[in-house]
Ligand code: DGT
Ligand code: CA
Ligand code: CA
């Protein structure tokens with residue numbers, strides 16, 4: 001059974017989309033979108049709340065509370081049903097194209113059965129839409145252009161693509177004389193999983209030279225807006241960039257403002273107003289006299305509002321203001337806290353680098369331990385056998401301790417692990433006798449994504465109950481923008497993890513970031529442990545933990561909740577799970 005909060009959240013998100021597509025008020029759509037997020041993330045089960053309790057959920061007023069009640073009583077909401085009958089799901093996907101209105105999208109769907117952007121592009125290449133009334137070759141071209149827009153600047157890009165470009169821009173701008181401070185702001189600084197546009201902030205007395213250098217960067221394809229304080233450009237990476245240059249004395253206020261999120265800023269401005277102050281990107285002012293109180297650093301701005309400095313990944317109005325006022329912000333896990341990586345591949349299966357290179361690179365990162373976890377035989381493309389696995393183990397044992405930073409008494413420890421495949425019934429690749437020989441087993445779902453919710457849930461819970469499974473790899477299997485998360489009862493899975501001593505992975509690959517931030521927030525209420533892993537298939541991927549840690553921070557995780565920040569002895573104790581020592585082979 002789905003968690004009622006999730007059902008209601010999905011319903012409201014759909015309602016918001018339907019409102020936009022049918023040309024309803026943008027304001028109304030936003031209200032429902034916000035309610036969807038609030039209900040989805042709310043700690044109490046909505047089906048246990050009365051009307052008054054429902055209205056205590058942020059963003060839920062009388063009319064939304066009534067719709068929740070209607071849904072819980074009848075299983076549907078008349079207002080949503082009414083809009084649904086007007087718009088098929090396929091049409092909703094098409095209207096994401098900026099040059100395609102709902103009417104034409106409806107026609108394409110009704111007449112040609114086109115229900116996705118990809119199908120539409122294929123149809124245009126086959127010159128099919130021009131046969132319809134109201135369409136011609138010109139319309140087709142216009143639509144294609146819209147698809148391009150959607151795929152470039154209109155679309156959001158993955159965090160790593162944006163981060164790489166932003167790092168490059170920041171490095172270039174630091175070379176310009178007069179550049180006093182520079183950093184990225186916006187969603188990138190908050191480490192959101194996808195980025196709409198890059199925001200860069202620079203402090204300088206004179207903005208001219210910086211703006212000029214910025215517009216002349218080689219990857220800039222178009223200058224959208226050019227002014228003394230803000231310049232916006234499009235780039236050949238399919239991503240727009242805003243540069244703002246502020247005087248050094250406004251740095252803190254500007255950084256606070258342009259880091260966002262909008263929802264967080266609304267709350268900080270409210271706090272200011274309650275104290276007779278006014279907060280803007282220029283500073284924190286006395287509302288009456290207009291006198292500037294503070295603006296130079298973020299710390300000063302937050303302090304004057306009665307708050308500790310709030311780490312950017314928390315700035316989403318998910319309780320960080322309340323926690324800050326009580327001085328109860330979590331002490332977030334940092335990338336430097338990681339002592340090792342527990343999910344990596346070598347060229348024995350689908351990795352690119354041999355074991356030695358992976359170990360050397362991990363040691364260079366300063367890790368105290370590294371687990372090698374190549375795929376088991378159930379992913380048959382990987383051609384794994386017991387013999388090959390045991391041969392790798394021998395090599396791992398031989399290299400154990402051989403790599404390490406100079407000055408360390410002992411080199412990095414190598415753990416011999418495996419990434420097991422969780423089969424359709426929750427079974428894994430090998431019998432327990434063989435699994436007992438591994439130091440660590442990651443287990444992940446790689447197929448049969450479309451099972452029923454009950455079957456998927458049971459399947460993963462069964463994997464948790466296996467005494468040799470230590471970590472559930474990429475738990476929801478989502479691929480951002482490509483594959484939806486598994487439809488499983490996450491709360492049941494989280495509870496099973498907590499009960500059995502199984503950690504949940506936060507897979508750091510920028511395509512995955514799985515678990516994602518909201519799921520982490522939910523999982524930690526079950527007191528689950530997490531592993532922030534790279535799932536590296538190449539040496540360079542080891543550094544992706546930057547994104548995994550960012551995601552963990554967005555999920556409010558502290559160091560103690562992440563098993564690969566622990567010292568090796570504590571980690572090994574955790575990995576023994578509930579196993580009786582008698583079944584364990586000596587390694
Ligand atoms: P994105 O670009 O969609 O990934 O998300 P953000 O958060 O980077 O949003 P963006 O680029 O539109 O704006 C950057 C920040 O500037 C945003 O996080 C907060 C601030 N900001 C922009 N517009 C507004 C506004 O209308 N009100 C408030 N309070 N803040 C704003
Ligand atoms: Ca942005
Ligand atoms: Ca922006």
Ligand code: ZN
Nearest residue numbers: 343345419535
């Ligand atoms: Zn893997």
